Amino acid sequence: xxxxxxLILRPAPEGEPxxxxxxxSVLLHARDVTLRSTKVQYETKPHKNTIGYWVNVTxxxxxxxxxxxxxxxxxxxxxxxxxxxGGSLVALEVAxxxxxxxxxxxxxxxxxxxxxxxxxxxxxxxxxxxxxPVKKARNAIxxxxxxxxxxxx
Numbered sequence: 001x002x003x004x005x006x007l008i009l010r011p012a013p014e015g016e017p018x019x020x021x022x023x024x025s026v027l028l029h030a031r032d033v034t035l036r037s038t039k040v041q042y043e044t045k046p047h048k049n050t051i052g053y054w055v056n057v058t059x060x061x062x063x064x065x066x067x068x069x070x071x072x073x074x075x076x077x078x079x080x081x082x083x084x085x086g087g088s089l090v091a092l093e094v095a096x097x098x099x100x101x102x103x104x105x106x107x108x109x110x111x112x113x114x115x116x117x118x119x120x121x122x123x124x125x126x127x128x129x130x131x132x133p134v135k136k137a138r139n140a141i142x143x144x145x146x147x148x149x150x151x152x153x
Contacts, residue, residue: 018065026073026149028063028129036060043143048110050080054141057133063147070123073149078112080143081105087137092147093130095122100134109143119152 020026030042030051037059043052051061075092086105091098099118106113129149133141 018063020066020068024069024071024151026065026067028065028147028149030145033061033063036062048143050110050112050143050145051131052109052143054133054143055136055139057136057141060130060132061144062128062130064126064128066126067122067124069151070121070125072119072121072152074116074119074152075099076114076116076148076150077101078114078145078147079103079106080109080112080145082109082140083107085109085138085140085142088141089134089137090141091130091132091134092117093132094120095127097121103137103142109140112143112145114148120149122149 018026018028018032030049033042033051035041037056039056040051040054040059040061043050081103083105086103088103089100090103091100097120101117104113104115129147131144
């Protein structure tokens with residue numbers, strides 16, 4: 001009988017492969033995320049449909065996607081945050097570029113507001129988009145429903 005000496009668990013995305021739309025935008029939806037975490041999770045209930053339970057600053061998430069037509073893209077995050085929980089610092093990383101922003105209190109974790117937090121340049125090819133908390137201000141960091149990469153050129 002075989003003896004198991006090690007077991008390696010690798011996170012895997014739940015959704016379909018992510019590509020660029022005809023208008024060159026890229027939609028990174030919560031349902032397609034890959035989690036690297038102990039607490040953060042995808043919440044499937046229709047009124048949630050979000051990445052939530054983000055209470056550990058060490059929990060990170062990412063999306064793998066393909067760009068068929070490169071260029072500059074505005075990064076728009078749909079972020080929610082409960083009353084009194086705003087102020088956490090979060091980094092978004094893709095293609096060797098890093099954008100940091102401070103989470104805004106939106107009154108409720110499922111009250112999502114679109115926020116443009118910067119611009120990145122992406123070449124044609126495969127990419128990985130990370131969300132990495134830097135500093136937690138209160139009990140929870142934020143909820144995320146989606147990120148849109150909007151072409152600017």
